[in-house]
Amino acid sequence: MPNALLQRIADFITHAPAQDADAVFESLALQLFAKQYALVPPYRRLCDANGVTPETVRRWQDIPAVPAAAFKAFDLSCVPLDMAAAVFHSSGTTGAAASRHYFDTEGLSLYETSLRVGFREALPECPPKLWALMPDPAAAPNSSLSHMLGALGAERFCWDADAALAGALTELTEPVMLFGTAFAFVQLFDGTSKNWRLPEGSVVIETGGFKGRSREVPRDELYGLFEARLGVPLAQCHSEYGMSEMASQFYGHGPNPEKRGPHWVRTCTIDAETGEDSLPGTPGLLRHYDLANWNSVLALQTQDSGTLTPAGFILHGRAPDAEVRGCSLTVEELWTSRSAS
Amino acid sequence: MDITVRELEHAASRLRSAHLSRPSQADVVAALSDFAERWREPSYPFRRSAEQLTDPFPFAMVMVSLDALLESLTPERLWAVIDSEQMRGVSGCPVVGHVIAGNTPLLSWVSVIRALLVGSTSLVKLPSGPAAAWGHLFHQSLADVAPKLADCVALLEWPGGTMDLDIALCTNADLVMAHGSDATLLSLQARCPGQTSFVGYGHRVSFGLVTAGNGVAEAAAGFARDALLYDQGGCLSPQTIFVEGGWPETTDFAAKLAQALAEAVLLYPLPVRAASAASTVREARLLASMEEGARLWSDVALRWTVVARSQREFVPSPTFGVITVQPLATLADLPEAIAPVSAFLQGCAVAGDVHDYIPNASYVCRPGEMQAPPLSWRQDGQDVLRVLTRGRQHEDPRL
Numbered sequence A: 001m002p003n004a005l006l007q008r009i010a011d012f013i014t015h016a017p018a019q020d021a022d023a024v025f026e027s028l029a030l031q032l033f034a035k036q037y038a039l040v041p042p043y044r045r046l047c048d049a050n051g052v053t054p055e056t057v058r059r060w061q062d063i064p065a066v067p068a069a070a071f072k073a074f075d076l077s078c079v080p081l082d083m084a085a086a087v088f089h090s091s092g093t094t095g096a097a098a099s100r101h102y103f104d105t106e107g108l109s110l111y112e113t114s115l116r117v118g119f120r121e122a123l124p125e126c127p128p129k130l131w132a133l134m135p136d137p138a139a140a141p142n143s144s145l146s147h148m149l150g151a152l153g154a155e156r157f158c159w160d161a162d163a164a165l166a167g168a169l170t171e172l173t174e175p176v177m178l179f180g181t182a183f184a185f186v187q188l189f190d191g192t193s194k195n196w197r198l199p200e201g202s203v204v205i206e207t208g209g210f211k212g213r214s215r216e217v218p219r220d221e222l223y224g225l226f227e228a229r230l231g232v233p234l235a236q237c238h239s240e241y242g243m244s245e246m247a248s249q250f251y252g253h254g255p256n257p258e259k260r261g262p263h264w265v266r267t268c269t270i271d272a273e274t275g276e277d278s279l280p281g282t283p284g285l286l287r288h289y290d291l292a293n294w295n296s297v298l299a300l301q302t303q304d305s306g307t308l309t310p311a312g313f314i315l316h317g318r319a320p321d322a323e324v325r326g327c328s329l330t331v332e333e334l335w336t337s338r339s340a341s
Numbered sequence B: 001m002d003i004t005v006r007e008l009e010h011a012a013s014r015l016r017s018a019h020l021s022r023p024s025q026a027d028v029v030a031a032l033s034d035f036a037e038r039w040r041e042p043s044y045p046f047r048r049s050a051e052q053l054t055d056p057f058p059f060a061m062v063m064v065s066l067d068a069l070l071e072s073l074t075p076e077r078l079w080a081v082i083d084s085e086q087m088r089g090v091s092g093c094p095v096v097g098h099v100i101a102g103n104t105p106l107l108s109w110v111s112v113i114r115a116l117l118v119g120s121t122s123l124v125k126l127p128s129g130p131a132a133a134w135g136h137l138f139h140q141s142l143a144d145v146a147p148k149l150a151d152c153v154a155l156l157e158w159p160g161g162t163m164d165l166d167i168a169l170c171t172n173a174d175l176v177m178a179h180g181s182d183a184t185l186l187s188l189q190a191r192c193p194g195q196t197s198f199v200g201y202g203h204r205v206s207f208g209l210v211t212a213g214n215g216v217a218e219a220a221a222g223f224a225r226d227a228l229l230y231d232q233g234g235c236l237s238p239q240t241i242f243v244e245g246g247w248p249e250t251t252d253f254a255a256k257l258a259q260a261l262a263e264a265v266l267l268y269p270l271p272v273r274a275a276s277a278a279s280t281v282r283e284a285r286l287l288a289s290m291e292e293g294a295r296l297w298s299d300v301a302l303r304w305t306v307v308a309r310s311q312r313e314f315v316p317s318p319t320f321g322v323i324t325v326q327p328l329a330t331l332a333d334l335p336e337a338i339a340p341v342s343a344f345l346q347g348c349a350v351a352g353d354v355h356d357y358i359p360n361a362s363y364v365c366r367p368g369e370m371q372a373p374p375l376s377w378r379q380d381g382q383d384v385l386r387v388l389t390r391g392r393q394h395e396d397p398r399l
Helices: A004-014 A021-039 A041-049 A105-122 A144-151 A163-171 A182-190 A219-230 A331-340 B005-020 B025-040 B045-051 B059-072 B075-084 B107-117 B132-145 B163-172 B182-190 B216-232 B247-264 B275-290 B331-344
Strands: A086-089 A100-103 A130-133 A177-181 A203-207 A237-241 A250-253 A265-270 A284-290 A299-308 A313-318 B095-099 B121-126 B153-157 B175-179 B197-201 B205-210 B238-244 B295-298 B305-308 B322-328 B345-351 B363-365
Touching (some): A004 A021, A004 A105, A021 A041, A041 B275, A100 A105, A105 A144, A130 A144, A177 A182, A203 A219, A219 A237, A265 A299, A299 B275, B005 B095, B005 B163, B025 B059, B025 B075, B025 B132, B045 B132, B059 B075, B059 B216, B075 B107, B095 B107, B107 B121, B107 B153, B107 B175, B121 B132, B121 B163, B163 B182, B175 B182, B182 B197, B205 B216, B216 B247, B216 B322, B216 B345, B238 B331, B247 B295, B247 B322, B275 B295, B275 B305, B322 B331, B331 B345
Parallel strands (some): A130 A177, B095 B121, B095 B175, B121 B153, B175 B197, B205 B238, B238 B322, B305 B322, B345 B363
Antiparallel strands (some): A086 A100, A237 A250, A299 A313, B295 B305
């Protein structure tokens, strides 16, 4: 028998209420917080240390957020790990330093519902033919991105300089939606001098960074390449911003850094120096509240800087390291060194 | 001011000429001793200029390291360093290229002084940013004391990773001594042609140890200073402190350390934390609060954080004043506890007398002395002077 709260969240995701959406979101967020507080011991300790319990929280904004790094240090799961139906790892990291986001069966179902609805709402005009420039889910069972593209019905996964891709793109006769990581596109472009003219109505969606997998290309230049090499006009190019610690995604148009999330996600920005909400219009660290994070923690504190807009937020990227560093080896460097050795 | 490749080549050429008429080793020792004597004088104009420097760190912080370095620059101690490596009358490479790390104000001083002691001239890439001012003060003061020695030094500045200048440095020097991350060192080493030797000093970690029955309050005060200096960003900054005993001893010491930090932080003021450092500290605190059994002490200004943890293995820090205190059942457990970082270990301060238990540490001292290594410190376990002769060691009649 489906969990009643899960069902209400799924209903909220699939049918945004015309009225009182904020109130419904808040009610669902507070109930989900209560469940996660009760079932995720590391999260409960964080809340207790801050004197926060489900009895004391009245607004969704007051739900304590876990740092994204907590997904590396702890197993944040409402169910025992052996009951997890899937676990997704962060990319760009290896071994002990990788994030682990556990999904139980119910959570995985909600995740797939949310990613489909979120995608449809953000990109309603996209062609049905979807090709993914990434490993297929069977080859990368811990990649949330591959899982997502599988759930979206990608008919072809192209990875590691798929030699056939260049030819297949030439032979296309109907519009295609190419969804890939930025470095996968750069690898495609660098692997051949061929230029394509994809059928009219084709769409490009890029996500992620370069992660040392290809040369770094400035975002404006990358979108110029979509137009010049693939023949896809800028108006048909989009970006996706997501993370393995979060079930829902944000989308943006072209190289525009503004990202928009679905109605079951709320985002605020935090002044890193004070720990309080940023002043309106000023950058802060992005904090997301995602009702689709069913089995872990819905409130996530990122290290990404952003500025809120009426429709979403402007993504500035990782907070710049303004501090002058010395010769001390830090945790991150240590992990990297130990993984490499 | 950033330079061009041509200017760098010109500076290297000038240094090669200066090398031909360089002062004798005895003259260098005498000049450095004179230099140190002047710096010990509170009224020395260059010292007074240094006292005005606040960025990247206030003089009160740097003074701890400065005083220790100046103590090393007596004729007796300088000759002791030279003789300890049988370097009397031995000449180093003609031109040494120094690449100095970001926030260590006196690193350029130490690196250049070592080169001078073996008759090498120095082509120095100063760090980008305010720490460069310390290098310039050194050079100006050296020119005041011993102009011929100052002629053996050229200070240059350019943004790290500028390929053409990095290549020019590696090509024009006989030996490159670089300080930085593994990535920086690998990149520079790859740019050294076959005839240029390379000595790299990578990022390292250090820790503290409190043995049973030692003065806990005194140790806490010393470690508070060690951690606060340079905002815990040095390779000799303690990231974790092992306390011999069990959980009660650990939390007792952690509480005393927190108290000591609250007092010592007043002596070493820093500007308000920038966003990246502030978020790092906040994240570390949140993560600590999620650990079962961990106890946390911290300040509002985000300058220091103490976490008592029960883990046996070395717990690394994100730095910025985040220190772990952890129990060590017996001293015999120490090698196993530090095994995960033994390849990256730099120093250890010990409240007690257990030097034999610190494998791989290049510097062992008392709490409060971690940021005050002498000139004879064998950083990364490498020779102090002999490294400057790599591939080029020979007797020099002028030395």
